[in-house]
Amino acid sequence: MYVVELSLKLSPMPIAVQRKELTEAQSLYATVKQALEGMGPRVLELTCEKEADKKVSLLTSELVAVQMYEKSASAGSAKRPGFSFDG
Template sequence: MYIVEFALKHTPLPLTVQKKGKEAAEATYKQALDAIASGNPVTLEITCDEVADKKVAIAVSELAAVQMYDKSGKGASAGRQPGFFALAGE
């Protein structure tokens, strides 16, 4: 399972969706990255694979960053949680 996390401007908590496969997570990440770069579309609607009825609609103008990581946390160094604020305490 993979997590795609969206950081919004002026909002301390990220929005997240879960994707079952790496390819689906990478496609969602790329979709968000392309939207940030171009400003089109104006909104992104993302669905979650884990929770069937979970949908997130994001105004691209409010999107500050996007990241993707493995839910198991295998890639996390020294047992730290992945996230945009992981280095804040250092």
């Protein structure tokens, strides 16, 4: 399972979207990154793989950062989001 996490201006809680496949997570990450690089406000709609009716739309001018990481089933071997010196 892979998580694409979006940080928003003036919001302490990020928006996280999960994808089962790495290629799907990478595609979503690339889409969000392109929205960050774009000029002017734009609406970005994110959907849930599990529940097709579950959606969220946000204004890309409110995006600050996007990150992608692998979510592991076992807590001991979970990769932490962000960057660290620990392997």
